Amino acid sequence: MPKNYLHIWPRGKYMMIALPNQDKTWTVTLFMPHPIFLSLDTPGALLDFFKKNYPDAIALIGKEKLIHDYFNNKALPMISVKCSPYHVGSTSLLLGDAAHAMVPFYGQGMNCGMEDCVVLDEIMDQHDDDLEKVLPAYSKHRNPDAEAIVDLAMYNYIEMRDLVNSRLFLLRKKWDDFLNRILPKKWIPLYTMVTFSRERYHLCIAKKKWQDNIVGKLVKVFGVVGVAIGVLFTKTEAVHALSASFLAHLNSLVGKTLAAAAR
Ligand SMILES: Cc1cc2nc3c(=O)[nH]c(=O)nc-3n(C[C@H](O)[C@H](O)[C@H](O)COP(=O)(O)OP(=O)(O)OC[C@H]3O[C@@H](n4cnc5c(N)ncnc54)[C@H](O)[C@@H]3O)c2cc1C
Numbered sequence: 001m002p003k004n005y006l007h008i009w010p011r012g013k014y015m016m017i018a019l020p021n022q023d024k025t026w027t028v029t030l031f032m033p034h035p036i037f038l039s040l041d042t043p044g045a046l047l048d049f050f051k052k053n054y055p056d057a058i059a060l061i062g063k064e065k066l067i068h069d070y071f072n073n074k075a076l077p078m079i080s081v082k083c084s085p086y087h088v089g090s091t092s093l094l095l096g097d098a099a100h101a102m103v104p105f106y107g108q109g110m111n112c113g114m115e116d117c118v119v120l121d122e123i124m125d126q127h128d129d130d131l132e133k134v135l136p137a138y139s140k141h142r143n144p145d146a147e148a149i150v151d152l153a154m155y156n157y158i159e160m161r162d163l164v165n166s167r168l169f170l171l172r173k174k175w176d177d178f179l180n181r182i183l184p185k186k187w188i189p190l191y192t193m194v195t196f197s198r199e200r201y202h203l204c205i206a207k208k209k210w211q212d213n214i215v216g217k218l219v220k221v222f223g224v225v226g227v228a229i230g231v232l233f234t235k236t237e238a239v240h241a242l243s244a245s246f247l248a249h250l251n252s253l254v255g256k257t258l259a260a261a262a263r
Contacts, residue, residue: 031157040070078104080103080153082147095117106153152205187211
């Protein structure tokens with residue numbers, strides 16, 4: 001497999017991922033509902049399951065190693081924590097996983113913990129380091145964001161294990177890329193907002209909802225009017241030169257989105 005990539009085998013209700021290590025090995029993890037783990041209780045059952053779901057992985061991992069590792073590692077539950085407030089009086093405060101442990105699928109657990117420190121520092125500045133004011137203000141300010149990233153991390157599990165197989169979902173990603181290219185400051189895809197900006201997590205969710213709404217409307221409007229205008233515009237030579245590739249891209253995106261939505 002290509003090095004330095006996260007590889008995913010999405011299978012609807014479950015998935016396997018391979019994370020690259022610095023020594024060019026891989027750490028492979030199987031995520032699935034506990035009853036499925038319990039049902040794979042013999043080497044034969046495990047191999048049958050892999051032959052059906054991850055046939056290419058058997059050769060990559062090796063039969064012996066697969067059986068050895070599977071039966072020597074206990075399946076563990078994944079935990080999310082939501083709690084409020086994070087402080088006790090003016091003396092104690094929970095930061096990081098203790099306040100908001102999340103499933104690991106957004107790669108934000110550590111980032112969020114570090115951002116906790118930045119936010120706390122900002123609030124300490126606002127209240128001249130008066131902990132009686134700082135700690136309640138921190139709890140109030142941080143809670144909607146911590147809960148939002150816990151939800152986003154779980155959402156990304158569904159995206160990774162299932163949605164990436166959906167044509168409609170992939171087309172929506174193309175819409176995001178397209179709108180981001182023409183409106184780079186206004187239209188920022190959810191993953192980019194969450195991962196590469198200081199946008200508050202709960203506002204990322206609100207903006208994604210707004211974007212979903214707009215894309216839904218755009219697909220309908222462009223589907224009817226845009227294609228007709230495209231045909232008219234492409235008749236004009238000068239405009240054609242400027243707009244042909246733009247319109248072709250747009251028309252194909254709209255057509256594919258409508259076709260996928262109809263399916
Ligand atoms: C598989 C996986 C992948 C991840 N990938 C990413 C990623 O790509 N990006 C990212 O940002 N985050 C990622 N994370 C999340 C990240 O690892 C955690 O969010 C981060 O380590 C939390 O840091 P923390 O200091 O809050 O808690 P911890 O790292 O859990 O530190 C708490 C410490 O407190 C100690 N402790 C506990 N009880 C006591 C006690 N009573 N007395 C003294 N010490 C105690 C523990 O031993 C531990 O050392 C991932 C997590 C997992 C499990």
